[in-house]
Amino acid sequence: MRPLRITIEGLRSFRGEVPIDFAGRVQIAVIGDTGAGKSSILEAMTYALYGQTSLGGRSKKELMNDTSDVMRVVLRFRVSGEEWEVTRVDRRAGAGGLRPPQAQLVRYGPGGETLEKLEQVRPVNERVQALIGLDSDAFLRTVILPQGRFARLLVEDAPSARTEILRQVWRTHDLEAAGAVAGQSLGEVRTLAARLGDELGRHERYMDDPEAHLAELTSRADATSRRADALADLHDRSARARDALRQSEATMSAVRRADERVTPSAMDELADRLTPVESTQRKLQTDATGLERREAGLKRDLSGIPVDDGPGEREVARTLAALEAIPNEVAKAVDAAESLREAIASEAASAKHHVETQETLESASDRLTRHEALGPPLAEAVGSAREVLAEGKRWYEKCNGLQERIRSTEDALASRKRGMAESAVRLATAQRELQGEQERLQRTERALSEARRTNAAAAAAHGLCPGDECPVCQGDLPEGWTPPQDAGLDAARDAQRAARLQADEASRAVADLEGRQESGQQRKRETAKELDDLRLEIADATNRLGSAAGLDDAFPSAGGGPLPGRDRILAPIRQRLREAEAKLDEHGTEAVVLRETQTSAQMAKQSALQALNQARSDIDRTRNTARETLDGLRQRLQSIPQSLRPQLVLPSDPTELGAVDLVSVDRASHRAREREKILQQRDQERNRLRAEIEETGTALKNLRETRRVQVEEPLQAMVRTLSNHRIPVADAVRELSADIAIPAAIHYPVDAGALQIGIGHLRDTMAEVLALSANLRRRALATADKARDEARTVAEQLEPPVDPTDPDAVVQATGTAATEAGYTARAAREDRAAFAAILDDLLKLRETAGEVARLELALSDLDAALKPGAFLKWLTLRRSRDLLVYASRMLEEITAGRYSFADPGDLEDQQWLVVDNDSGQARSPASLSGGEQFIGSLALALGMVEMMARSGGRLESLFLDEGFGSLDRTNLDSAIEALSTVAGRGRMVGVISHVGAVAEQIDDVLAVKRDATGSRVTWLSRAQRREVARSDTGFEGASGASALAGLLD
16 A cells, blocks of 8 residues: 555644645655644554544544644545545534544546546445455554554564564455355354354343243333322322422411511600690690791891992992002102013114124034034944954854854765765675576576486386386387486475575665665765755855955865964055044044034023023013003002093003092092991891891791700600601511501601601501511411321331431432332333334244254355365465564664564464574563664554565555654664665655654655644655754754744744
């Protein structure tokens, strides 16, 4: 079986559809981080072929990607010259399960046309196993060696299990086909006989009289049904009794709470407290009415005094104060106007000085701007020189590194050339040995032919005497004739066999050396190509370094000689950098002087600007002061009532203010004093009336306080008390579920008479509630006694007995007993129905069993006559010994002669042993280290592929998952070389590993990476393989992982 192409979707980390093409590839390496999905490719192959996940015993649900609803794998493969494609699909179902799997197998013709198609899982499984010739266990021991399980055939499998696997590999089932024709019918009949026997054994106890057994089952079903009904009735009775008892207890609790909280006597006490409060309320109401009438008359007299016939007392007072302040404010306004005119003259002089300093600053700034324009080119020159210096350093370091790599590659090329020369010598020696062995074989074959002729003559002459007729020439035998003797045919035959074995061994050795020679030539060409690439790269690097340093003629070409010293190459660049930096420093010094000049001019300008701003500020301040003074004078005049206001004329501009006439101010002051006297007389009358009104108000206030203390506060307390008694009554009515109307709630303010009526209503309601609670107490006690009697009656009918005083225990016990009785009754009915359904079949079963027994006896005799016997055992043993011979030679080559396999002898179940050639002792494979077990398993796998290929078998590929990490570099190179030899003969070899050297030595490398969207794959180019192989820590380390991620991204 050789895979051509596989498409994976929804399997483990392969979330989306990922195709992988193996066509035209013979040696493959699959690389990637842990968990990237490398081993999942082999799981997908096993799942596609056998419909199961054999790697680690996972279920198909575990194999499916967590975020996918469909798992689909399509595998195109070639076997025995035919091209097939198998498709497997699994889909999720509800409740976390899987739907029935789907499978399809198609055979294609040379032109891609469909020649044959099979569907459904079982036919596909059988056909795939027939095509490959291996079941899944043998497949995972010979074609795919899973991670951590590569040593199963060598170490873990028992000899008998290993023999069974090898028989599948050697296809002995083809030789068994003739016997299987007869044995197939016998197997089917025996299976049928066993099933009939098992069925008869299951019904053995009632096979004598099935009808009586059916009657017994019917009676048992009826009895169990009656008992289940009776127990269900007891369960219902106990539940009703428990519920009635709980209800009675709840009613008793409610009655007790009602008796404790409902108290009619409290209402009588509240009514007695209300009577004196009601009398006090009527007396206080009469006194308040008389005082209110006297207060109203005094207020009418007070409102009759005029208040709006001119300026009031306050207005007159304010007018007199304003008229007294006006002469001072007029003087302040005249002084402020004079100060404003002086500030305007000072501002004009400051403005002229500011213009002169502005012109000086502009001249200094212009000179500085022209000088600073020269700075960027000088700074750019310095930066450019520094970049050239840094570039020169980088190219110098790169040239050094390239020279080191060239020397290393030249050493490697010389080593490969020496290895090729040694390999050529070994090949020539092996070819001479092959020629010698072939000549020896020809001599032994001639000797064998001569011995056969001699033995044939001796056999023909047996019993003849002189004078008898010769059976050859029909003449008479002469006198003195003696019969020829046996010439040692057995010895000649043994010599010929030994010579043939030696010749075959020499032929295989020559073929192996030729394969290694070809592989070595390929690696030599690759190394030479890499050396040429490095020389071209260093030539470019030295040219760039010379160009940067200005020393184009000072370097060897292509790394032919050592580089000049670092300081010598970089000296011209450093000199140019120093010159550029000196010019930049000189420019900076001149710029400092110009900036200081500009700063002085800026300070002078700032000082002039500050003086100008100060002058303008003084104008604004003085103007604001003059305006505020003038505006204040106007506002003072406007605050005086029109009838008392003097007539003064004031200008709108403060600068125009001069002398002011104040005669009108004196006249207005006289009018204001006359108005003040009239207003004082009216105030005296008002004060008298207000005093009497205040006395009347005080009497009313005292009366209201008396009402609050003696009437309102007692009424509020009584309303709260009544409400507090109403709430328990309402709670008791609700808990007792009584149909009793609750009096409406009374809220303050309320009249004493209305409160008296509400107290009477609540007293009547309390009496009605207490009568109802007494009645409910009697009924609850009767119901509780009846429920306890019912529970006691039910408990007495249960087995085992139950405490009748615990209603919950009685209900639980009856429920459990009813449930168990129901299960028993249903089981009895099902047994009766099941036996009634098979009664007729049982009668026919006895008749059929007799017929099958007679047929089995006849087929058994026929099968015994057709079995091959020891032939298959001998054939398996012979091929297994040939396998170990070839595997032993591979093991010696990989381990440099340290280990080989021991001859198992003539016992089929003999344990395989490994010979330690250093000590000469045979060891169990289980005693080897992990790396040694991997090498042994690899040698067996390579031997298996070679043996099957020589005999026309169907093992055309081999896949190994990990194991290379346990090998040192020498064993790793030998193992890879052995795999390359197998691949060189046209067989596919695939390895899965994180070891960098594996990817380095294999042409076709498949990189697997996993990200948030799932796993993806890509075939790496030769340059990418070299870049990945440079990692010393393998793909599990940080450097290897980052290198691989970079290539895939």
